[in-house]
Amino acid sequence: MNVAGPSFAETFVGQLVIVTSILMLLLNLVPLLIWLERRLLALWQDRYGPNRVGPFGLLQPIADMIKIFMKEDWIPPFADKVVFVVAPVVVVFTGLMAFAVVPFTPGIVIANLNVGLLFFLAMSSMGVYSVALAGWASNNKYSLLGGLRASAQMLGYEVFMGLSLMGVVMLAGSFNLREIVEAQRGMWFCIPQFPGLIMFLIAGVAETHRVPFDLPEAESELVAGFHAEYSGMKFGMFFLGEYLGITLISAITVTLFFGGWLGPWLPPVVWFALKTGVFVCGFILLRAALPRMRYDQLIGFAWKTMLPLSLLNVLITGAVMLATK
């Protein structure tokens, strides 16, 4: 540990600065991501996308935000009011909380927890409450089906999401995300833990309800699924949560498998941002490329294929570690 006394980053004021700036960064990142997604999708789909508001349509998210703030804050009379209001808050809250343990650089991390990885898993699991509660509180059959799907999906995916990361934990010998990054100085874990990476990515996409796992909202089936009854800023919160989730999963993937901030020449934070950006674009590409899976196929895939595979991965990693010791 640090013996030269607390650095600026560890003082109270320093912490406050870091927390505030990360919060601001994340909240401002989301509109940018929305713009990025719309532009990239347009590029891949032979169309223009938003290109009228500001240069390259960059101000479009701001226009959208003004619109969404101006909208009537409407709660359907048949909804369960308290839960209806709380649900969208949960997803933003858990998404932001999970970022507390993400090490952006060696110096910039809000909470350098020894169980950082577990904290991340816990927070991202909490996110499902948002969807399930929204589906229930809306008192709408489509929303209910969406919430139902989300709950079943999460049950399936949480289990092997955690297990798929155990290989990394074993290799690094720690749950602390900063130490996991440090452990990758020799070799990024994406090489020895390639199966784990694939499984984590699949679970991550399911976790964020993105195509091909966007069953809880499944536009062509459930209209908008769990958020069918939401509008205005409460709908905006779900939107915010979704993009926070994408960024979070990308950031965690980079931290656990691609050496976090590690990289030559450029400052650590740039490396981290670049790598995360690549995965965010990957999420968007998935959306452009794939159709949606069916509910029962998805659950079957999680329990029957991914869970045994992730267990096998843990087993093999352990065996190899024992053998090479």
Added chain:
Amino acid sequence: MAATVESRAVPGVEETILDRTTIVRHLRERFGTAIGPAQPTADGLPTVWVNADRICDVLGYLKHDVERPYKLLYDLTAIDERVRGHRNGQPPSNFTVVYHLLSFERNEDLRLKVALMDEYPSLPSATGVWPAANWYEREVWDMFGIRFEGHPNLRRILMPPTWKGHPLRKEHPARATEMEPFRLPDEKQDVEQDALLFRPEEWGMQRGTQDSDYIFLNLGPHHPGTHGLLRIILQLSGEKIVDSVPDIGYHHRGAEKMGERQSWHSYIPYTDRVDYLGGVMNNFPYVLAVERLAGIEVPERAKVIRIMLAELFRIASHLVWSGTFAQDIGAMSPIFYMFNDRERVFTIIEAVCGARMHPGWFRIGGVADDLPRGWDRLVREFIQYFPPRIADFEQAVIKNRIFIKRTQGIGTYTLAEAIDWGVTGPGLRACGFEWDFRKKRPYAGYDRFEFDIPTASNGDSYDRARVRMEEMRQSLRIVEQCLNNMPEGPYKSDHPLTTPPRKERTMHDIETLINHFLSVSWGPVIPPGEAFVGVEGTKGHNGYYLISDGGTMSYRTRIRTPSFPHLQMLPEICRGLRVSDLLAILGAMDYVLGDLDR
């Protein structure tokens, strides 16, 4: 088929030339006096009158027992005969119910007519013989007030349940201006709202079992997955579909009633809007039927122009299907590629017709105008551009593993079921049955084109998709042959009933001028008679059954559309599957609401 236009039956003469048509003679031998006189029609279809009390026996015999049976109930409709002038020795009848049967083995159709005398008559239901008769009979009840005894659920199908009167009866007003001003007081609104409530008991459904309740999910009329105003009520156990009830009619615009108010010529644009993705493909059977009534022979160039445009529209329609189907499965991008490609088809169509989706380009006796200069360059460019795009689509969607898992084995029906329910078009060919009317009964000059009939074997949603992909290639082949072999000559017939008539000679002789003047101001007067012509449309077999009473307007216009029987089958093929599968089935079915509700 011995009947010709000339051989008008003489009343009282037992043995006309028509009676010698084998099937009619056969029926007469078997059913004796239950079989009435045969009737000559302009389309040459064997048409015979049958007594109402024996109709089900006759239908059953024709479906099951006769040699080379009539397996398909192609259409079932009615005619209000009360004000018809030219009946030419047909038995007396106030309302005539018409059964149109099709035999694949004979490659022949048969039309049975039942004469009914009462003001609100009734006759036995054919639902016991064909399940497909269910919706058809409901439609006849809805439109004419004819009751079918023994029908399991005889209720309105296209009109709202609260509707007063039966629209296709001649006494029912055809325009809103002939009716009282519309008012919606609160009490009436309550009644209307109440009529929209779904009561499972009315459909023989249970609300729940001893331990649990079912969810009744109201899918539509506004739902992104139904591609239009269609309501499907699902009885769900979890996500599993226990049963479903399609509720149609939200898109009903009275297309058949309008046919009785529009001149033969001015009705053409209305047909465009029936299968609204098929454009001129709808004009096709209509003008063919009118030409059959009028005895017009269409010049070669017009025939090839018609075929080229029809096939381009088949491609355009299949493109919309491909994109929306992919979207139903959850893929986001294909729909954008598809719209880009369809735009290229529309570029050609726009250059030729001036309009894009609904050009109304066919005319009685030809097409509206000659091809513009440079049309061949546009078509040639498209022929080169398009095949790689189909291949891309197949690579991205049809061969996608998630797509395969979502569609294979979903919405399967066997060939026998398909025929029983009246399925035609790609849905039938996906069951492995090579049946395409362009090949089996070449109409309008299709016999001179080389193309294959794509088929598949499993009859599921995936196979329907594959058949349609291949059909686009075949259509392109036909378009290419049109391009390379476009004949010279007039684009419109010389026949006096061609509308609008050719103008060149009007300033040279008075007879042509008078004819032209009358045809343009009144519209053509089509000789009395009956004709049905069907074509292989974009979604299945699409046909027009026209009855002329010798006027400037049709006496009865019946539009036989493929979507109607296809959707009727939905509850059968989605039972036990999940909500997501329902969307895959709907997408693969490729129905269009205008085609369904008319």
